[in-house]
Amino acid sequence: MSCDLNGKELAMYDVIIIGSGAGGGMAAYQLTKAGANVCLLEAGGYFDPADPKYITQLKWPYESPRRGASTVRAFGDFDAAWGGWQIDGEPYSAETGTEFHWFRSQMLGGRTNHWGRISLRFGPDDFRRYSLSGIGADWPIGYDDMKPYYDRVDKLIGVFGTNVGLPNEPDGFFLPPPKPRLHEMLITKAARSIGVPVFPSRLAVLTKPINQERGTCFYCAQCGRACSAYADFSSSSALVIPALKTGKLTLINNAMAREVLTDPQSGLCTGVSYVDKTSLQERTVKGKLVVLAASTCQSARLLLNSKSSRFQRGLANGSGVVGKYLNDSTGASMSGFIPALMNRKRYNEDGAQSCHIYTPWWLDNKKLDFPRGYHIEYGGGMRMPDAGFMSGIEAYNGLIADASGKKKEAGGYGASLKEDYHRYYGAFVSMAGRGEPVPMESNYCEIDPNRVDQYGIPTLRFNYKWSDYEIKQARHMQQTFDEILHAMGGQRVSPAPSADRNYGLEAPGRIIHEAGTIRMGNDPKTSALNAFQQAHEVKNLFVVDAAAFPSQGDKNLTWTILASSMRTSDYIIDQIKKKSL
């Protein structure tokens, strides 16, 4: 019998899950529905997108004194993520000459409350990049293993899109997509004219009802604020809150996990110690099985901090790979001005927040000077003004002749300037490439030997540099953007970034698609987890976030996190039934 400091007997849970984002939420949902007693530890507070005290959806910019500027929240006052690139009292560092930006959202549902809802399955090629190119790593499983779970996630969570039969963009079970907006129709026409394909995007937004609990989209373009009608996928509203209704889930908020506890004899997990952030008390929960879903870097940190005489390099880290192969999507973008869109007729064109169209990777890397592909996301339109409204107009309002046919001097003031804001509003498009990086052993996070956070938990130190692969891919993105923009008759707002700025390649971590630090594989010498995301060395330890992924395709990770977490949960249920766990 285990007791806490006051001698009270501790509950023994069937499963302890750390983290309530996509991976942890799905595991909590699946395991409680199967009847398990689950304890879910979440580092942040409770959040329900439908509770008025949390709602920012449909608020106007003037309801924020900073008009929604990003002073406090990284994506502005109305964004649903609690946290950001920096969190007071929870620092991290980077080795000199390298950088990594670590975005954390500490709240029920984690980063799923504010993400773009772009939901792309990996295709068959995405699971075997080493076999196809000789660099990177293969997954120990293939698309056929994942397909049934992608199908179930499509139906359980809901995603709109279209079946177009592309070999590496698998079909799915899609709700009908919303129509494109004007700028998206112009982009589609221009891109197709130069051989760049465009299809309806695939977003986890309900354009039709899928059950009684969740509403349908009313097109406010604010998915980033978390939908109060539950019409977009957030782990909080779509998974954890339903799991709580089973009565089988014990949710502990403000629980900052410190260490996974193990039995020195058996080497098996016995529980988790955590700091209750509200009281700063150290607490322990006991469980038969531990599932990590704290996020790619936080899960790796937990394992590396869970040292014992038996696991001297950290838990489940006999291979030494934990923390290594950290990889984030590449990202480069462009903002362009479309003269044909000036002086637009006004109407409400709010749709889903993210693009209604996208371009999947369409070229053959064997014929290019970089080994991995990217997809393109598009933006633009007559959006709700915010604190950055048409900032920098002095850079472009001299470009185009006014109603009288004269070009103006850029800058200005008064009636003429006011007219410029009217003329230029809604006349911009943006294009953003999101590409697959090559995971490198030399890109990693590790425990900083000299630093702890405010809870006394040793912090992460990052070591990450882009390689030529990613830089050349970014150059190609910029060339593509220019070609599409040119075909639209548009022009860049500012010159294309050149080699000295890595062609606009965003710094590692900025795209918030990090993966790879506790990768799965068939060989325990080069991987930490087996094909079911179960630790090779600790059979009652699982990882269900993107830390487990050997690579990430150019596909946003969430749909694969959901599918693989569902698959691992099924495996756990099956193994418990067989008494193998």
Next chain:
Amino acid sequence: MNRRDILKSIPLTTLSLSAATPEVSPTAPVPKPAITEFKNGKSPEEQRRDNALQTAKFLTAHELATVTLLCDIILPADARSPSASQVGVPQFIEFMLKDQPDMQTPVRGGLSWLDHECRQRFGKAFTDCTPPQRIAVVDDIAYPAKAKLEHKPGVAFFSRMRNLTAAGYFTSKAGIADLGYMGNTPHQWAGPPKEVLDQFGLSFDPDVHYADMG
């Protein structure tokens, strides 16, 4: 005089003193209850921070007067919509300067530069100049591409003021109406209106069954 008026009439110094020794002062302000809950989507920390910023002051009365004149030169009233100061833009700028302290020196310095320039030319501060005198100076700093080298500090300042003014103006209720943004309300999206499609010669992909098609 009721109690509230009495409180108002007490000089600030007296109030500060009484706040320091609340147990002996019957006029000590009642402390507000601590903020512990989310409200309107804001965390308790965010509410406390915003409250503190709104109470604090950065710009002097003279600086605020100058900012107000500049805002209204940048976005004046017209037949359709009010001026920047009529929709609270100077107060928005004051808030942003406290919210993002990195802007304080460029703005305060820019305001001083402007007054210095006006004193050199006209022997008085910007606020005391005549409207044509003010415009003469503004014309030298409002057009980045043709500005003279000696006016560049003023150009950077004026560009910042233009951006701040537009941000405050077009995020205000009247500014949003003036701009013609029509969203932020539940609706059914069914594509651009037909006249817009016709104007651009566009049509929807006939192979796709869209959400609004039932």
